[in-house]
Amino acid sequence: MAATTLYQSVGTLQSCRNNVNSGLCPDYGHVSFRSVSKGFKVDVGLLRGGSFCSRKRSSCVIQASASQAMVFDEASAPSSATTSDSNKKTSEAALILIRHGESMWNEKNLFTGCVDVPLTTKGVEEAVEAGKRISNIPVDMIYTSALIRAQMTAMLAMTQHRRKKVPTIIHEESEQAGAWSQIFSEDTNMQCIPVVTAWQLNERMYGELQGLNKQETADKYGSEQVHEWRRSYDIPPPNGESLEMCAERAVAYFTEHIEPQLASGKNIMIAAHGNSLRSIIMYLDKLTSQEVISLELATGIPMLYIFKEGRFIRRGSPPAPTEATVYAYTKKLAQYRQKLDDMFE
Ligand SMILES: O=C(O)[C@@H](CO)OP(=O)(O)O
Structure with missing residues (x-):
């Protein structure tokens, strides 16, 4: 996935989160993401797992063009990715x-x-x-x-x-x-x-x-x-x-x-x-x-x-691994997930 596509997706995800935060989905951890693109496979690599509230509330739609890892990470969103300290390690x-x-x-x-x-x-x-x-x-x-x-x-x-x-x-x-x-x-x-x-x-x-x-x-x-x-x-x-x-x-x-x-x-x-x-x-x-x-x-x-960075960010309730949606918590968690896939599969 090209960087721009990734950022577009992240941007869409971010705006989805904004909507959610502003009241579309009050339990804002429970956001549903679904793919609208043919090539975007939610069950590939890092893209398994994810969440959530489509059962009851409006779901958010993201667009992606390839079956590649996509991770929503506030630290890697365009605004912070372009800053000079983007490589600085954050706990x-x-x-x-x-x-x-x-x-x-x-x-x-x-x-x-x-x-x-x-x-x-x-x-x-x-x-x-x-x-x-x-x-x-x-x-x-x-x-x-x-x-x-x-x-x-x-x-x-x-x-x-x-x-x-x-x-x-x-x-x-x-x-x-x-x-x-x-x-x-x-x-x-x-x-x-x-x-x-x-x-x-x-x-x-x-x-x-x-x-x-x-x-x-x-x-x-x-x-x-x-x-x-x-x-x-x-x-x-x-x-x-x-x-x-x-x-x-x-x-x-x-x-x-x-x-x-x-x-x-x-x-x-x-x-x-x-x-x-x-x-x-x-x-x-x-x-x-x-x-x-x-x-x-x-x-x-x-x-x-x-x-x-001293803040608690609510991510809602993780879905069962069999639920095929987007794994979009943080980059670090997605990397851990990938490591498990490599170790145990
Ligand atoms: O009985 C209890 O200890 C609590 C939790 O089950 O009850 P409540 O729902 O009143 O908090």
Whole structure:
């Protein structure tokens, strides 16, 4: 593909993103790209993967004239490509967020909070499906809450990763636990992904609602009261945490422990919970307390952000690898994808 064609395409993609950002497609990570040119094969080389919202919303159309890698990368758009520092290396890292798959208490419609319940079969399947969607995105470190449903989700998702590294839980609860879980082979170590568990990423503590049925509680206290407990920003349920309180510890953990890893170029996956992730997304997307209360996260759907030059760029939910659309996150991710293709095919 000639450079001009590439830039034209990128330009079209950029304007598509602009439209999306201006409201055509509110969840702007979920943009659908489709080819209108005969020679443009979306399933060739770097062009597999991609996304998204054509199911419900207007899709964006890009034109390309050859079956060659095309990557949307803000840093390589014409405006920045022509600047004198275009070769300057910029650090970039992927951040994947996944809410755990359906838990046994989600299924029973019980307030769960910090009660440690496992996934259902459906939750297991959702986690595996999530893993397929991120199977071509690099993961160097995983953070999960201290709760089994998030840990199961992370582990199950990683069974699908093409790189086939082994997630290994770091045990730092005691000196002995650390010493007894050491790995003595450098090669084996290189093929492992450290998994850090942190209570700060736990679901918000639901206080005296934990274990109660959501519908029965609404029948008893009124749906308005229950909605206030569940979705207000700063009103806690009886003896529990408000979203604001949950955000305080989850975001503090994110900025102190996770953001420095991203800044050093590590690609991170976080498997956590509806409310701890809403808190983190509020920070990443600079949402107001009004905006965050209407944000709902589905179980087992991964969301991708790119951390670049101190900014978080939302890229939406990666599609399953079988969905033949354009792989258009960043140049670096596309190169990683190509490397996987070369290594494993
Ligand atoms: O029960 C819970 O712990 C949470 C998440 O399932 O419920 P809610 O939807 O009220 O945030």
